[in-house]
Amino acid sequence: MYELLKDIFGNDIIAYIIGAALPLFVFILPFALFAVYLERKISAFMQDRLGPMRTGPYGLLQTIADILKLIQKEDITASETDKKFFNLAPYLVFAGSYAAFAAIPFSGMYIGSNVDVGIFFIVAISSLVVAGLLMAGWASNNKYSLLGAMRSAAQIISYEIPTVLIILTIVMVTGTLSLEKISQMQTAYFWNWMIFGGAGWGLTKFLLFPFMVVAFIIFYISSLAEVNRTPFDIPEAESELVAGYHTEYSGMKFAMFFLSEYANMFAVSAIAVTLFLGGYQSPFGYLGNTLGISWLIPIEQLFWFTSKGIFFVTIQMWLRWTLPRLRVDQLMAVCWKYLIPYAFVNLIIVGIITLL
Amino acid sequence: MSIYDVIFYLFAILTIGSGYLVVTSKNIVHSAFYLLFTLFGVAGLYVLLAADFIAIVQLMVYVGGILILLLFGVMLTNKVTDVKIRTGTIHIIPAVIGTGLLMGVIVSMMLRTNWKSEPGELPFTTTYGLGRILLTDYVLVFELLAMLLLIALIGAASIARRDNE
Numbered sequence: 113m114y115e116l117l118k119d120i121f122g123n124d125i126i127a128y129i130i131g132a133a134l135p136l137f138v139f140i141l142p143f144a145l146f147a148v149y150l151e152r153k154i155s156a157f158m159q160d161r162l163g164p165m166r167t168g169p170y171g172l173l174q175t176i177a178d179i180l181k182l183i184q185k186e187d188i189t190a191s192e193t194d195k196k197f198f199n200l201a202p203y204l205v206f207a208g209s210y211a212a213f214a215a216i217p218f219s220g221m222y223i224g225s226n227v228d229v230g231i232f233f234i235v236a237i238s239s240l241v242v243a244g245l246l247m248a249g250w251a252s253n254n255k256y257s258l259l260g261a262m263r264s265a266a267q268i269i270s271y272e273i274p275t276v277l278i279i280l281t282i283v284m285v286t287g288t289l290s291l292e293k294i295s296q297m298q299t300a301y302f303w304n305w306m307i308f309g310g311a312g313w314g315l316t317k318f319l320l321f322p323f324m325v326v327a328f329i330i331f332y333i334s335s336l337a338e339v340n341r342t343p344f345d346i347p348e349a350e351s352e353l354v355a356g357y358h359t360e361y362s363g364m365k366f367a368m369f370f371l372s373e374y375a376n377m378f379a380v381s382a383i384a385v386t387l388f389l390g391g392y393q394s395p396f397g398y399l400g401n402t403l404g405i406s407w408l409i410p411i412e413q414l415f416w417f418t419s420k421g422i423f424f425v426t427i428q429m430w431l432r433w434t435l436p437r438l439r440v441d442q443l444m445a446v447c448w449k450y451l452i453p454y455a456f457v458n459l460i461i462v463g464i465i466t467l468l
Numbered sequence: 469m470s471i472y473d474v475i476f477y478l479f480a481i482l483t484i485g486s487g488y489l490v491v492t493s494k495n496i497v498h499s500a501f502y503l504l505f506t507l508f509g510v511a512g513l514y515v516l517l518a519a520d521f522i523a524i525v526q527l528m529v530y531v532g533g534i535l536i537l538l539l540f541g542v543m544l545t546n547k548v549t550d551v552k553i554r555t556g557t558i559h560i561i562p563a564v565i566g567t568g569l570l571m572g573v574i575v576s577m578m579l580r581t582n583w584k585s586e587p588g589e590l591p592f593t594t595t596y597g598l599g600r601i602l603l604t605d606y607v608l609v610f611e612l613l614a615m616l617l618l619i620a621l622i623g624a625a626s627i628a629r630r631d632n633e
Binding site: 125128194197227228229232233235236237238239240242243246247250258262265269272289 | 470471474497498501504508520521524525527528531532533535536539540543544593595
């Protein structure tokens with residue numbers, strides 16, 4: 113990928129900068145535009161409404177119009193805010209959620225950085241998001257913002273524990289931290305996916321299957337909480353906290369928070385897909401292999417990866433408009449009293465099975 | 469100038485600049501936020517030294533753990549956020565002697581150490597090597613640290629527990 117860019121531009125510094133900006137402009141921005149539209153349409157259909165209909169056919173241009181409006185808006189900064197950090201926080205939050213995309217394998221051909229500690233990197237870099245949220249909440253000098261930021265940070269840190277425990281079970285089975293290698297292990301057909309016990313037809317596959325399903329459910333619940341989506345969206349509970357940590361933000365800075373929220377939604381879905389559902393691997397074998405066209409395979413992989421990811425993003429939206437919000441104490445109880453013990457037991461059982 | 473030089477100088481400036489701001493800033497919350505950039509810059513320097521695992525652990529433990537705890541502590545403690553920290557200069561002569569001695573020790577260590585200056589073979593990953601060492605040569609230290617952390621965890625839980633339960 114970088115070699116190609118280097119050939120085109122002749123200078124490796126420019127090539128790296130363009131390579132780093134590529135997923136943002138090619139993927140995240142169009143995805144966010146599409147996902148906001150999808151969310152509004154899904155919520156509308158679930159509530160028996162039509163949703164945006166006026167701008168363009170079926171309201172397709174609505175989010176583009178919204179973005180144009182946000183760009184033009186005046187950038188309001190309240191007089192008592194801490195200017196420096198108030199302006200920095202949205203970018204820090206976005207940097208944290210964008211950095212995760214560096215290690216996500218979109219297809220066999222395109223992975224930003226094929227580091228050997230990929231999944232560990234994603235878990236670690238997301239802590240920048242927490243720091244950014246705290247910065248936003250504190251610098252706004254608003255009690256609702258500060259409360260929202262505190263809740264958000266507490267929630268993300270607590271739910272990191274079950275997430276990491278589940279990642280540990282996967283790492284124990286696969287023996288690698290590299291997302292690329294984990295994807296390659298689940299190649300060919302869907303029964304080789306980690307959720308079905310991984311590749312191979314031994315006894316361990318059938319023993320692992322139920323525990324992998326449990327692991328997937330725990331992982332999905334805690335990843336929902338990590339991106340502050342309903343039913344875990346108390347950090348921005350409208351009825352209690354106005355809009356949480358981004359109450360004071362307007363215009364493009366608000367758009368940065370919005371963008372990073374949607375980028376995060378795809379990132380956690382992508383991690384769930386890579387760990388459990390075969391990553392970029394096709395469930396039914398490749399058309400490129402059947403027809404003997406080798407350049408078709410990476411495109412097919414990209415297609416499968418994004419469609420699996422968008423499928424889970426859609427489930428997140430479905431849950432958002434179905435479930436009520438949890439209370440703060442219920443939220444912590446779900447994490448510490450249920451998810452963490454179950455994840456631990458699951459980890460021990462999977463460990464014993466792997467040793468067999 | 470290659471891309472690695474650019475990235476190195478970016479991280480070096482980030483580390484040193486924000487480190488300077490940590491000690492000179494008058495607001496304790498500002499100091500804590502600047503510390504975030506210092507720790508992040510150090511993690512970046514580790515990556516450039518091909519110590520990928522250490523870099524990620526640096527991010528995970530310092531940025532994700534200690535710094536967030538620090539911020540929580542500062543923000544939730546009443547009236548600490550309003551305290552102005554004195555950043556002026558006092559006791560110049562003892563300070564100069566102390567820092568001069570420290571500087572001398574560091575510089576002499578730097579000059580005496582036999583640095584590997586020839587470009588060696590960089591390992592692609594350090595995870596396997598680290599794991600093997602931790603569970604063979606340093607297993608006692610590793611287990612003792614785990615015990616220490618467990619004791620700290622139990623202690624924290626017992627302090628935080630309500631008495632009437």
